[in-house]
Amino acid sequence: MSKKIVLITGASNEIGKETALELAKGNYQLIIHGRNPERTKAVYDEIIALGNHDVSMITADFSLLSEVAKFADKVKAQVGHLDVLYNNAGGQFGEERELTSEGHEKTFAINMLAPFLLTKLLLPLLEKSASARIVTQSSESYQSADPILDDIELENHYSFGAAYGLSKLYVWWIMREFAEHLKENNVQNVTVNTVEPGTALSTGLQRISGEIPEMQKLMDEYQQYSWSIPDAAATGLYMITSSDVEGVSGKFYGDKKEKEIDSKWYSENGQEQIWNYCNQATEKYL
Numbered sequence: 500m501s502k503k504i505v506l507i508t509g510a511s512n513e514i515g516k517e518t519a520l521e522l523a524k525g526n527y528q529l530i531i532h533g534r535n536p537e538r539t540k541a542v543y544d545e546i547i548a549l550g551n552h553d554v555s556m557i558t559a560d561f562s563l564l565s566e567v568a569k570f571a572d573k574v575k576a577q578v579g580h581l582d583v584l585y586n587n588a589g590g591q592f593g594e595e596r597e598l599t600s601e602g603h604e605k606t607f608a609i610n611m612l613a614p615f616l617l618t619k620l621l622l623p624l625l626e627k628s629a630s631a632r633i634v635t636q637s638s639e640s641y642q643s644a645d646p647i648l649d650d651i652e653l654e655n656h657y658s659f660g661a662a663y664g665l666s667k668l669y670v671w672w673i674m675r676e677f678a679e680h681l682k683e684n685n686v687q688n689v690t691v692n693t694v695e696p697g698t699a700l701s702t703g704l705q706r707i708s709g710e711i712p713e714m715q716k717l718m719d720e721y722q723q724y725s726w727s728i729p730d731a732a733a734t735g736l737y738m739i740t741s742s743d744v745e746g747v748s749g750k751f752y753g754d755k756k757e758k759e760i761d762s763k764w765y766s767e768n769g770q771e772q773i774w775n776y777c778n779q780a781t782e783k784y785l
């Protein structure tokens with residue numbers, strides 16, 4: 500059987516790296532992405548050392564849509580189809596609202612606009628697979644989110660927690676919308692699901708946010724309950740590999756089980772607004 504081709508974003512560290520190394524032991528061809536070239540190359544070398552030579556690496560800074568678009572072009576130049584897109588890359592930032600050079604709030608750009616644009620640009624490759632899966636990393640932090648749809652990039656309501664939680668809520672809405680569009684267009688060979696990994700403290704995610712005193716306190720308190728990296732990678736791996744979820748689409752998974760999202764964190768109108776906003780923001784690259 501030919502190898503499934505899996506693209507993992509944010510494979511240079513922790514959850515994404517664990518996912519890449521696990522898949523490398525199986526019948527998978529991997530394209531690994533990271534922002535930092537040295538960290539990404541180190542994972543590439545580990546995969547080769549495992550005996551899997553079907554691996555390539557592409558680095559890109561996903562805070563910039565222009566970089567995401569160039570990255571998608573490089574993927575298209577490498578493979579004729581794609582079986583799995585795992586949107587895992589993500590970031591969490593500090594107390595000050597930061598803008599990218601393209602004018603977007605940084606958390607929103609990396610956690611929301613990048614997976615939106617990458618998914619859009621790579622859909623034609625995924626549709627060429629006999630059976631493709633799009634899996635996107637969210638977070639239980641969506642539960643701290645209170646949507647502010649007239650200030651989507653938090654110009655007047657920024658806090659690092661709100662920016663992170665909202666990016667992880669909106670990315671779930673967007674993935675639902677992708678699933679709905681595929682269904683409406685009778686595309687049956689591509690599924691779209693969202694996952695949350697539990698809580699693995701002290702990954703690179705807290706590099707910047709971990710300097711905030713309230714975050715430090717929270718991390719100290721919860722350290723004892725922290726999940727291991729293999730446990731945090733398990734649900735994503737399950738959604739990528741398991742035959743149990745063949746054909747399942749538009750769902751949210753955690754701990755390898757489907758999770759019901761309380762209706763207070765869902766709004767059809769909100770989902771439509773975020774979808775339209777993302778389309779406008781990325782228009783130049785579509």
Ligand SMILES: NC(=O)c1ccc[n+]([C@@H]2O[C@H](COP(=O)([O-])OP(=O)(O)OC[C@H]3O[C@@H](n4cnc5c(N)ncnc54)[C@H](OP(=O)(O)O)[C@@H]3O)[C@@H](O)[C@H]2O)c1
Pocket residue numbers: 508509510511512513514515532533534535536538559560561562587588589590609636637638639695696697698699700702703704705731
């Ligand atoms: N750890 C948790 O408890 C937890 C909980 C809920 C959700 N999550 C989500 O799980 C995913 C993985 O998190 P993690 O804990 O493994 O964090 P991590 O150790 O910081 O890994 C994040 C990955 O995303 C990449 N990345 C970050 N910013 C980027 C950018 N601007 N452009 C391109 N790539 C970028 C990183 O690349 P570099 O190595 O090059 O920086 C790294 O490969 C994230 O989406 C995160 O939000 C994690």
